[in-house]
Amino acid sequence: MMTTIIDIKSVDAEPSAAPGASASTDWDWLVQDCRVHGSLYTSADIFRREMSHVFAATWVYLLHESEIPEAGDFRQVWMGTREFIATRDDNGQVTVFANRCSHRGATVCRAHRGNGSGFTCPYHGWKYDNHGQLFGIPGKTAYGPEFKQRALHLARPAQVASYQGFVFATLNPEAPPLEEHLAGARRFLDEWIAHQGGADNIVVAGAQRFHLECNWKMVYDNAGDGYHVPFSHQSLLMMTNERYGGGDMSYFADADRSHMHLYSLGNGHTVIDQRPDMFLNSAWEQQRPQPGRENFEAHVQATTAPEQVKATLESAVGAGMNLNIFPNLLLIGNQIQVIQPIAADKTAMHWYATRRRDADAELNTIRMRTQEDFPVMGEMDDATNFEECHRGIANSPEDPWIDISRHLETGKDVQNDAGLTVGPVTSELHMRAYYAQWKQLMKASPALVVDKSKVTA
Ligand code: FES
Numbered sequence: 001m002m003t004t005i006i007d008i009k010s011v012d013a014e015p016s017a018a019p020g021a022s023a024s025t026d027w028d029w030l031v032q033d034c035r036v037h038g039s040l041y042t043s044a045d046i047f048r049r050e051m052s053h054v055f056a057a058t059w060v061y062l063l064h065e066s067e068i069p070e071a072g073d074f075r076q077v078w079m080g081t082r083e084f085i086a087t088r089d090d091n092g093q094v095t096v097f098a099n100r101c102s103h104r105g106a107t108v109c110r111a112h113r114g115n116g117s118g119f120t121c122p123y124h125g126w127k128y129d130n131h132g133q134l135f136g137i138p139g140k141t142a143y144g145p146e147f148k149q150r151a152l153h154l155a156r157p158a159q160v161a162s163y164q165g166f167v168f169a170t171l172n173p174e175a176p177p178l179e180e181h182l183a184g185a186r187r188f189l190d191e192w193i194a195h196q197g198g199a200d201n202i203v204v205a206g207a208q209r210f211h212l213e214c215n216w217k218m219v220y221d222n223a224g225d226g227y228h229v230p231f232s233h234q235s236l237l238m239m240t241n242e243r244y245g246g247g248d249m250s251y252f253a254d255a256d257r258s259h260m261h262l263y264s265l266g267n268g269h270t271v272i273d274q275r276p277d278m279f280l281n282s283a284w285e286q287q288r289p290q291p292g293r294e295n296f297e298a299h300v301q302a303t304t305a306p307e308q309v310k311a312t313l314e315s316a317v318g319a320g321m322n323l324n325i326f327p328n329l330l331l332i333g334n335q336i337q338v339i340q341p342i343a344a345d346k347t348a349m350h351w352y353a354t355r356r357r358d359a360d361a362e363l364n365t366i367r368m369r370t371q372e373d374f375p376v377m378g379e380m381d382d383a384t385n386f387e388e389c390h391r392g393i394a395n396s397p398e399d400p401w402i403d404i405s406r407h408l409e410t411g412k413d414v415q416n417d418a419g420l421t422v423g424p425v426t427s428e429l430h431m432r433a434y435y436a437q438w439k440q441l442m443k444a445s446p447a448l449v450v451d452k453s454k455v456t457a
Protein backbone atom coordinates (compact mmCIF):
# COMPACT_ATOMS: atom_id res chain seq x y z
CA MET A 1 0.00 0.00 0.00
CA MET A 2 1.30 3.44 -0.88
CA THR A 3 1.27 5.88 1.99
CA THR A 4 1.55 9.59 1.55
CA ILE A 5 3.04 11.29 4.55
CA ILE A 6 2.13 14.89 5.04
CA ASP A 7 4.85 16.73 6.89
CA ILE A 8 2.90 18.84 9.32
CA LYS A 9 6.06 20.72 10.30
CA SER A 10 6.60 21.89 6.74
CA VAL A 11 2.96 22.96 6.51
CA ASP A 12 3.34 24.88 9.76
CA ALA A 13 6.50 26.51 8.45
CA GLU A 14 4.58 27.89 5.50
CA PRO A 15 2.47 31.01 5.98
CA SER A 16 -0.46 30.17 8.21
CA ALA A 17 -3.69 29.31 6.50
CA ALA A 18 -5.65 27.43 9.13
CA PRO A 19 -9.33 28.37 9.25
CA GLY A 20 -9.71 31.33 11.55
CA ALA A 21 -5.97 32.11 11.49
CA SER A 22 -4.71 35.19 9.77
CA ALA A 23 -4.08 33.97 6.24
CA SER A 24 -0.97 34.42 4.16
CA THR A 25 -1.09 37.19 1.61
CA ASP A 26 1.79 35.81 -0.43
CA TRP A 27 -0.38 35.60 -3.52
CA ASP A 28 2.26 33.90 -5.70
CA TRP A 29 2.59 31.15 -3.12
CA LEU A 30 -1.18 30.82 -2.64
CA VAL A 31 -1.90 30.66 -6.38
CA GLN A 32 0.48 28.51 -8.40
CA ASP A 33 0.09 27.10 -11.90
CA CYS A 34 -0.66 23.61 -10.69
CA ARG A 35 -2.37 24.26 -7.36
CA VAL A 36 -4.11 26.80 -5.16
CA HIS A 37 -4.22 27.02 -1.39
CA GLY A 38 -7.33 26.03 0.57
CA SER A 39 -7.28 29.25 2.58
CA LEU A 40 -8.53 31.04 -0.54
CA TYR A 41 -11.83 29.33 0.21
CA THR A 42 -11.91 29.31 4.01
CA SER A 43 -10.20 32.45 5.27
CA ALA A 44 -12.43 35.28 6.44
CA ASP A 45 -9.52 37.68 5.90
CA ILE A 46 -9.14 36.70 2.28
CA PHE A 47 -12.91 36.91 1.79
CA ARG A 48 -12.95 40.46 3.21
CA ARG A 49 -10.14 41.44 0.85
CA GLU A 50 -11.96 39.89 -2.12
CA MET A 51 -15.00 42.05 -1.41
CA SER A 52 -12.94 45.14 -2.25
CA HIS A 53 -10.17 43.87 -4.54
CA VAL A 54 -12.42 41.67 -6.68
CA PHE A 55 -16.06 42.60 -6.07
CA ALA A 56 -15.51 46.37 -6.12
CA ALA A 57 -12.30 46.94 -8.10
CA THR A 58 -13.43 45.14 -11.25
CA TRP A 59 -16.70 45.12 -13.19
CA VAL A 60 -19.41 43.15 -11.40
CA TYR A 61 -22.72 42.11 -12.98
CA LEU A 62 -25.77 43.63 -11.27
CA LEU A 63 -28.95 42.90 -13.20
CA HIS A 64 -30.58 42.69 -16.61
CA GLU A 65 -32.41 45.82 -17.72
CA SER A 66 -35.60 43.85 -18.39
CA GLU A 67 -35.95 43.37 -14.63
CA ILE A 68 -36.79 47.06 -14.20
CA PRO A 69 -38.70 47.89 -17.40
CA GLU A 70 -41.03 50.69 -16.20
CA ALA A 71 -40.37 54.19 -14.84
CA GLY A 72 -40.08 53.92 -11.04
CA ASP A 73 -39.13 50.23 -11.06
CA PHE A 74 -36.34 49.28 -8.68
CA ARG A 75 -34.45 46.18 -7.56
CA GLN A 76 -31.85 45.46 -4.92
CA VAL A 77 -28.54 44.40 -6.43
CA TRP A 78 -25.19 43.41 -5.00
CA MET A 79 -21.51 43.97 -5.59
CA GLY A 80 -20.29 41.16 -3.39
CA THR A 81 -21.56 41.99 0.07
CA ARG A 82 -22.21 45.65 -0.82
CA GLU A 83 -25.89 46.33 -1.35
CA PHE A 84 -27.14 48.75 -4.00
CA ILE A 85 -30.46 49.71 -5.58
CA ALA A 86 -30.96 49.92 -9.33
CA THR A 87 -33.82 52.14 -10.52
CA ARG A 88 -35.39 53.17 -13.83
CA ASP A 89 -36.29 56.87 -14.14
CA ASP A 90 -38.92 58.67 -16.22
CA ASN A 91 -36.42 59.06 -19.06
CA GLY A 92 -35.67 55.34 -19.14
CA GLN A 93 -32.24 55.77 -17.54
CA VAL A 94 -30.93 53.22 -15.05
CA THR A 95 -29.34 54.66 -11.89
CA VAL A 96 -27.46 52.61 -9.28
CA PHE A 97 -26.86 53.83 -5.72
CA ALA A 98 -25.96 52.36 -2.36
CA ASN A 99 -28.70 51.03 -0.12
CA ARG A 100 -27.14 52.90 2.80
CA CYS A 101 -28.69 55.98 4.33
CA SER A 102 -26.45 59.06 4.44
CA HIS A 103 -27.72 59.77 7.97
CA ARG A 104 -26.72 56.84 10.19
CA GLY A 105 -26.24 54.11 7.62
CA ALA A 106 -29.52 52.18 7.68
CA THR A 107 -30.66 50.43 4.52
CA VAL A 108 -33.24 52.74 2.99
CA CYS A 109 -34.92 50.04 0.92
CA ARG A 110 -36.06 46.83 2.59
CA ALA A 111 -37.93 45.35 -0.38
CA HIS A 112 -36.16 43.22 -2.99
CA ARG A 113 -38.01 44.93 -5.83
CA GLY A 114 -40.93 47.23 -6.50
CA ASN A 115 -42.05 50.49 -8.07
CA GLY A 116 -42.19 53.97 -6.56
CA SER A 117 -41.06 57.57 -6.90
CA GLY A 118 -38.39 57.34 -4.21
CA PHE A 119 -37.31 55.88 -0.88
CA THR A 120 -37.96 56.97 2.68
CA CYS A 121 -35.49 55.65 5.22
CA PRO A 122 -37.50 53.75 7.83
CA TYR A 123 -35.26 54.93 10.71
CA HIS A 124 -35.65 58.75 10.81
CA GLY A 125 -37.57 59.39 7.62
CA TRP A 126 -34.96 60.96 5.32
CA LYS A 127 -36.36 60.99 1.81
CA TYR A 128 -34.49 60.20 -1.41
CA ASP A 129 -35.76 60.36 -4.99
CA ASN A 130 -35.26 57.51 -7.43
CA HIS A 131 -31.80 58.83 -8.36
CA GLY A 132 -30.85 58.48 -4.68
CA GLN A 133 -30.87 62.24 -4.17
CA LEU A 134 -31.77 63.51 -0.70
CA PHE A 135 -34.73 65.89 -0.84
CA GLY A 136 -36.46 65.73 2.52
CA ILE A 137 -35.30 65.71 6.14
CA PRO A 138 -37.83 65.71 9.02
CA GLY A 139 -37.08 68.58 11.43
CA LYS A 140 -34.66 70.22 9.02
CA THR A 141 -34.32 73.39 11.12
CA ALA A 142 -32.16 71.43 13.56
CA TYR A 143 -29.35 71.48 10.98
CA GLY A 144 -27.15 74.49 10.28
CA PRO A 145 -25.44 75.97 7.23
CA GLU A 146 -22.44 73.59 7.32
CA PHE A 147 -24.75 70.59 7.00
CA LYS A 148 -26.07 71.93 3.71
CA GLN A 149 -22.57 71.91 2.25
CA ARG A 150 -22.16 68.18 2.75
CA ALA A 151 -22.73 65.66 -0.04
CA LEU A 152 -25.54 63.55 1.41
CA HIS A 153 -27.06 61.91 -1.64
CA LEU A 154 -26.86 58.12 -1.78
CA ALA A 155 -23.48 56.86 -3.01
CA ARG A 156 -23.18 55.95 -6.68
CA PRO A 157 -20.49 53.57 -7.97
CA ALA A 158 -17.60 55.18 -9.86
CA GLN A 159 -18.71 53.48 -13.10
CA VAL A 160 -21.97 51.86 -14.24
CA ALA A 161 -22.41 50.54 -17.77
CA SER A 162 -24.83 48.39 -19.69
CA TYR A 163 -23.78 45.98 -22.42
CA GLN A 164 -26.81 44.95 -24.50
CA GLY A 165 -29.03 45.16 -21.40
CA PHE A 166 -26.56 43.51 -18.98
CA VAL A 167 -25.79 46.12 -16.30
CA PHE A 168 -22.40 46.10 -14.57
CA ALA A 169 -20.75 48.43 -12.06
CA THR A 170 -17.40 48.98 -10.39
CA LEU A 171 -16.13 51.31 -7.69
CA ASN A 172 -12.84 51.59 -9.57
CA PRO A 173 -12.77 54.75 -11.70
CA GLU A 174 -9.61 53.44 -13.42
CA ALA A 175 -11.21 50.16 -14.54
CA PRO A 176 -11.10 49.90 -18.36
CA PRO A 177 -14.35 50.43 -20.27
CA LEU A 178 -16.78 47.53 -19.85
CA GLU A 179 -16.51 46.39 -23.47
CA GLU A 180 -12.74 46.19 -23.14
CA HIS A 181 -13.07 44.31 -19.85
CA LEU A 182 -15.38 41.74 -21.50
CA ALA A 183 -12.53 40.95 -23.90
CA GLY A 184 -13.05 37.64 -25.72
CA ALA A 185 -16.29 37.02 -23.79
CA ARG A 186 -17.99 39.70 -25.86
CA ARG A 187 -18.24 37.54 -28.96
CA PHE A 188 -19.79 34.66 -27.03
CA LEU A 189 -22.13 37.01 -25.16
CA ASP A 190 -23.27 38.41 -28.52
CA GLU A 191 -23.90 34.85 -29.73
CA TRP A 192 -25.82 34.01 -26.54
CA ILE A 193 -27.95 37.12 -27.08
CA ALA A 194 -28.49 36.18 -30.74
CA HIS A 195 -29.81 32.77 -29.61
CA GLN A 196 -32.45 34.66 -27.60
CA GLY A 197 -33.49 36.62 -30.72
CA GLY A 198 -31.53 39.80 -29.89
CA ALA A 199 -30.95 42.09 -26.91
CA ASP A 200 -34.40 43.70 -26.94
CA ASN A 201 -36.05 40.30 -27.03
CA ILE A 202 -34.71 39.06 -23.67
CA VAL A 203 -37.00 39.22 -20.66
CA VAL A 204 -35.86 37.93 -17.29
CA ALA A 205 -38.70 35.82 -15.94
CA GLY A 206 -38.11 35.08 -12.26
CA ALA A 207 -35.41 33.10 -10.49
CA GLN A 208 -34.63 29.94 -8.61
CA ARG A 209 -32.44 30.81 -5.64
CA PHE A 210 -30.15 28.56 -3.63
CA HIS A 211 -28.24 29.22 -0.43
CA LEU A 212 -25.03 27.22 -0.18
CA GLU A 213 -22.67 26.52 2.71
CA CYS A 214 -19.54 27.12 0.66
CA ASN A 215 -17.22 29.76 -0.70
CA TRP A 216 -18.38 31.62 -3.83
CA LYS A 217 -15.39 30.36 -5.84
CA MET A 218 -16.65 26.77 -5.56
CA VAL A 219 -19.44 27.87 -7.91
CA TYR A 220 -17.11 29.69 -10.29
CA ASP A 221 -14.68 26.72 -10.27
CA ASN A 222 -17.45 24.42 -11.45
CA ALA A 223 -18.82 26.80 -14.07
CA GLY A 224 -15.93 25.92 -16.41
CA ASP A 225 -15.56 22.30 -15.32
CA GLY A 226 -16.20 19.92 -18.19
CA TYR A 227 -14.63 17.05 -16.25
CA HIS A 228 -17.25 16.33 -13.59
CA VAL A 229 -20.34 15.79 -15.72
CA PRO A 230 -20.42 11.97 -16.19
CA PHE A 231 -19.54 11.42 -12.51
CA SER A 232 -21.45 14.12 -10.65
CA HIS A 233 -24.52 13.94 -12.86
CA GLN A 234 -24.41 10.18 -13.31
CA SER A 235 -27.95 9.57 -12.07
CA LEU A 236 -29.37 12.20 -14.41
CA LEU A 237 -27.45 10.82 -17.39
CA MET A 238 -28.39 7.24 -16.52
CA MET A 239 -32.05 8.13 -16.23
CA THR A 240 -31.97 9.90 -19.59
CA ASN A 241 -30.02 7.09 -21.16
CA GLU A 242 -32.11 4.22 -19.84
CA ARG A 243 -35.46 5.80 -20.56
CA TYR A 244 -34.72 7.67 -23.74
CA GLY A 245 -31.49 6.22 -25.14
CA GLY A 246 -29.19 9.17 -24.54
CA GLY A 247 -29.70 12.87 -24.96
CA ASP A 248 -28.58 16.21 -23.63
CA MET A 249 -25.06 16.19 -22.11
CA SER A 250 -24.38 12.56 -23.11
CA TYR A 251 -21.49 13.94 -25.21
CA PHE A 252 -19.69 14.75 -21.94
CA ALA A 253 -19.13 11.02 -21.36
CA ASP A 254 -15.86 11.17 -23.31
CA ALA A 255 -15.58 14.93 -23.34
CA ASP A 256 -11.97 15.30 -24.47
CA ARG A 257 -12.75 13.34 -27.62
CA SER A 258 -15.87 15.39 -28.32
CA HIS A 259 -16.14 18.39 -30.65
CA MET A 260 -16.47 20.72 -27.66
CA HIS A 261 -13.73 23.04 -26.42
CA LEU A 262 -12.95 25.23 -23.45
CA TYR A 263 -11.75 28.76 -24.19
CA SER A 264 -9.97 31.25 -21.96
CA LEU A 265 -11.37 34.61 -23.02
CA GLY A 266 -9.19 37.03 -21.04
CA ASN A 267 -9.68 38.77 -17.66
CA GLY A 268 -10.81 35.55 -15.99
CA HIS A 269 -13.70 34.92 -18.42
CA THR A 270 -14.06 31.46 -19.98
CA VAL A 271 -16.54 29.42 -21.97
CA ILE A 272 -17.33 25.76 -22.52
CA ASP A 273 -18.76 25.73 -26.00
CA GLN A 274 -21.11 22.75 -26.23
CA ARG A 275 -22.60 23.82 -29.55
CA PRO A 276 -20.44 21.67 -31.86
CA ASP A 277 -21.97 18.57 -30.26
CA MET A 278 -25.31 19.87 -29.07
CA PHE A 279 -26.29 21.29 -32.46
CA LEU A 280 -24.49 18.62 -34.48
CA ASN A 281 -27.79 17.10 -35.60
CA SER A 282 -30.80 18.43 -33.76
CA ALA A 283 -30.50 20.02 -30.32
CA TRP A 284 -34.27 19.66 -29.95
CA GLU A 285 -34.03 15.89 -30.44
CA GLN A 286 -31.27 15.72 -27.84
CA GLN A 287 -33.25 17.53 -25.15
CA ARG A 288 -34.28 15.64 -22.07
CA PRO A 289 -38.06 15.20 -22.17
CA GLN A 290 -40.05 18.06 -20.70
CA PRO A 291 -43.75 18.04 -19.77
CA GLY A 292 -45.68 19.33 -22.78
CA ARG A 293 -42.96 18.50 -25.27
CA GLU A 294 -45.19 16.52 -27.67
CA ASN A 295 -47.95 19.16 -27.60
CA PHE A 296 -45.41 21.88 -28.29
CA GLU A 297 -43.95 20.00 -31.21
CA ALA A 298 -47.44 19.45 -32.66
CA HIS A 299 -48.20 23.16 -32.16
CA VAL A 300 -45.03 24.18 -34.03
CA GLN A 301 -45.80 21.74 -36.85
CA ALA A 302 -49.31 23.18 -37.16
CA THR A 303 -48.45 26.88 -36.97
CA THR A 304 -45.05 27.22 -38.61
CA ALA A 305 -43.95 27.16 -42.22
CA PRO A 306 -42.30 23.75 -42.87
CA GLU A 307 -38.89 25.28 -43.55
CA GLN A 308 -39.05 27.13 -40.19
CA VAL A 309 -40.02 24.14 -38.01
CA LYS A 310 -36.51 23.01 -37.15
CA ALA A 311 -35.29 26.55 -36.31
CA THR A 312 -38.33 27.16 -34.09
CA LEU A 313 -37.80 23.90 -32.20
CA GLU A 314 -34.10 24.68 -31.80
CA SER A 315 -34.96 28.11 -30.36
CA ALA A 316 -36.66 26.31 -27.46
CA VAL A 317 -33.41 24.72 -26.31
CA GLY A 318 -30.51 26.27 -24.40
CA ALA A 319 -27.80 28.33 -26.08
CA GLY A 320 -25.28 25.47 -25.77
CA MET A 321 -22.63 27.27 -23.82
CA ASN A 322 -21.40 27.80 -20.31
CA LEU A 323 -20.17 31.37 -20.56
CA ASN A 324 -18.45 32.58 -17.41
CA ILE A 325 -17.88 36.29 -16.96
CA PHE A 326 -15.62 36.77 -13.96
CA PRO A 327 -16.42 37.11 -11.15
CA ASN A 328 -20.16 36.57 -10.86
CA LEU A 329 -22.07 36.15 -14.14
CA LEU A 330 -22.63 32.69 -15.62
CA LEU A 331 -24.73 32.16 -18.73
CA ILE A 332 -25.86 28.57 -18.83
CA GLY A 333 -28.46 27.30 -21.28
CA ASN A 334 -30.90 30.19 -21.59
CA GLN A 335 -30.37 31.22 -18.01
CA ILE A 336 -28.55 34.08 -16.36
CA GLN A 337 -26.93 32.69 -13.24
CA VAL A 338 -25.52 35.11 -10.68
CA ILE A 339 -23.14 34.29 -7.81
CA GLN A 340 -23.65 36.32 -4.65
CA PRO A 341 -20.91 35.90 -2.04
CA ILE A 342 -22.20 36.30 1.51
CA ALA A 343 -19.33 35.08 3.72
CA ALA A 344 -16.22 32.93 3.26
CA ASP A 345 -18.47 29.88 3.72
CA LYS A 346 -21.82 31.21 2.50
CA THR A 347 -22.99 31.90 -1.03
CA ALA A 348 -26.29 32.58 -2.74
CA MET A 349 -26.93 31.52 -6.31
CA HIS A 350 -29.64 33.06 -8.44
CA TRP A 351 -30.78 31.24 -11.59
CA TYR A 352 -32.74 33.76 -13.63
CA ALA A 353 -34.91 32.20 -16.30
CA THR A 354 -35.50 34.13 -19.52
CA ARG A 355 -38.35 34.29 -21.97
CA ARG A 356 -38.44 35.77 -25.46
CA ARG A 357 -40.53 38.86 -26.07
CA ASP A 358 -41.27 37.76 -29.65
CA ALA A 359 -42.36 34.21 -28.78
CA ASP A 360 -45.83 32.82 -28.24
CA ALA A 361 -46.93 31.32 -24.92
CA GLU A 362 -46.23 27.76 -26.14
CA LEU A 363 -42.59 28.48 -26.96
CA ASN A 364 -42.00 30.40 -23.74
CA THR A 365 -43.67 27.63 -21.74
CA ILE A 366 -41.47 24.89 -23.16
CA ARG A 367 -38.41 27.14 -22.70
CA MET A 368 -39.41 27.47 -19.06
CA ARG A 369 -39.74 23.67 -18.67
CA THR A 370 -36.23 23.32 -20.12
CA GLN A 371 -34.90 25.98 -17.75
CA GLU A 372 -36.46 24.26 -14.74
CA ASP A 373 -34.95 20.95 -15.73
CA PHE A 374 -31.26 21.37 -14.93
CA PRO A 375 -31.47 23.49 -11.77
CA VAL A 376 -33.97 21.04 -10.32
CA MET A 377 -32.35 17.75 -11.36
CA GLY A 378 -28.68 18.61 -11.94
CA GLU A 379 -27.85 21.57 -9.76
CA MET A 380 -28.41 19.55 -6.60
CA ASP A 381 -25.51 17.31 -7.66
CA ASP A 382 -23.28 20.36 -8.12
CA ALA A 383 -24.45 22.12 -4.96
CA THR A 384 -23.65 19.02 -2.91
CA ASN A 385 -20.15 18.92 -4.37
CA PHE A 386 -19.60 22.62 -3.63
CA GLU A 387 -20.54 22.13 0.02
CA GLU A 388 -18.60 18.86 0.36
CA CYS A 389 -15.47 20.43 -1.21
CA HIS A 390 -15.77 23.28 1.25
CA ARG A 391 -16.11 20.90 4.21
CA GLY A 392 -13.23 18.78 3.00
CA ILE A 393 -10.91 21.76 2.64
CA ALA A 394 -12.01 23.56 5.81
CA ASN A 395 -11.52 20.44 7.94
CA SER A 396 -8.01 19.54 6.75
CA PRO A 397 -5.70 22.55 7.15
CA GLU A 398 -2.70 20.19 7.36
CA ASP A 399 -3.39 19.17 3.75
CA PRO A 400 -4.27 22.49 2.15
CA TRP A 401 -3.52 22.23 -1.57
CA ILE A 402 -6.13 21.98 -4.33
CA ASP A 403 -4.88 20.56 -7.61
CA ILE A 404 -5.72 22.47 -10.80
CA SER A 405 -3.18 20.88 -13.15
CA ARG A 406 -5.38 18.85 -15.47
CA HIS A 407 -3.99 19.27 -19.02
CA LEU A 408 -1.31 21.67 -17.73
CA GLU A 409 1.43 19.38 -19.03
CA THR A 410 -0.18 17.67 -22.01
CA GLY A 411 0.44 20.56 -24.40
CA LYS A 412 -3.22 20.49 -25.40
CA ASP A 413 -4.03 24.00 -24.22
CA VAL A 414 -3.03 25.99 -27.30
CA GLN A 415 -3.40 29.47 -28.75
CA ASN A 416 -5.93 29.75 -31.57
CA ASP A 417 -5.87 32.21 -34.46
CA ALA A 418 -7.92 34.71 -32.46
CA GLY A 419 -5.27 34.70 -29.72
CA LEU A 420 -7.44 32.82 -27.24
CA THR A 421 -6.15 29.83 -25.30
CA VAL A 422 -8.22 26.79 -26.22
CA GLY A 423 -8.12 23.49 -24.40
CA PRO A 424 -9.88 20.16 -24.14
CA VAL A 425 -13.17 20.50 -22.38
CA THR A 426 -11.91 18.76 -19.21
CA SER A 427 -8.86 21.04 -18.95
CA GLU A 428 -8.48 22.98 -15.71
CA LEU A 429 -7.45 25.89 -17.89
CA HIS A 430 -10.62 27.57 -16.61
CA MET A 431 -9.28 27.61 -13.03
CA ARG A 432 -5.75 28.55 -14.01
CA ALA A 433 -7.04 31.42 -16.16
CA TYR A 434 -9.42 32.92 -13.64
CA TYR A 435 -7.01 32.49 -10.73
CA ALA A 436 -4.37 34.44 -12.70
CA GLN A 437 -6.87 37.30 -12.92
CA TRP A 438 -7.87 36.87 -9.28
CA LYS A 439 -4.22 37.04 -8.20
CA GLN A 440 -3.64 40.20 -10.19
CA LEU A 441 -6.67 41.83 -8.59
CA MET A 442 -5.68 40.75 -5.07
CA LYS A 443 -2.22 42.25 -5.54
CA ALA A 444 -3.45 45.58 -6.91
CA SER A 445 -4.82 48.36 -4.74
CA PRO A 446 -6.76 50.81 -6.87
CA ALA A 447 -8.67 53.64 -5.23
CA LEU A 448 -12.35 52.78 -4.76
CA VAL A 449 -14.66 55.70 -5.34
CA VAL A 450 -18.33 56.52 -4.85
CA ASP A 451 -20.07 59.72 -5.83
CA LYS A 452 -22.50 61.37 -3.38
CA SER A 453 -22.93 64.59 -5.30
CA LYS A 454 -26.07 65.69 -7.11
CA VAL A 455 -26.92 63.71 -10.23
CA THR A 456 -26.15 65.73 -13.30
CA ALA A 457 -28.52 65.09 -16.17
S1 FES B 1 -30.56 56.27 9.35
FE1 FES B 1 -31.76 56.86 7.67
S2 FES B 1 -32.87 58.54 8.39
FE2 FES B 1 -31.62 58.01 10.06
Ligand SMILES: [Fe+2]
Binding pocket: 222, 228, 229, 232, 233, 378, 382
Ligand atom coordinates in the same frame (compact mmCIF):
# COMPACT_ATOMS: atom_id res chain seq x y z
FE1 LIG C 1 -22.53 20.21 -13.00
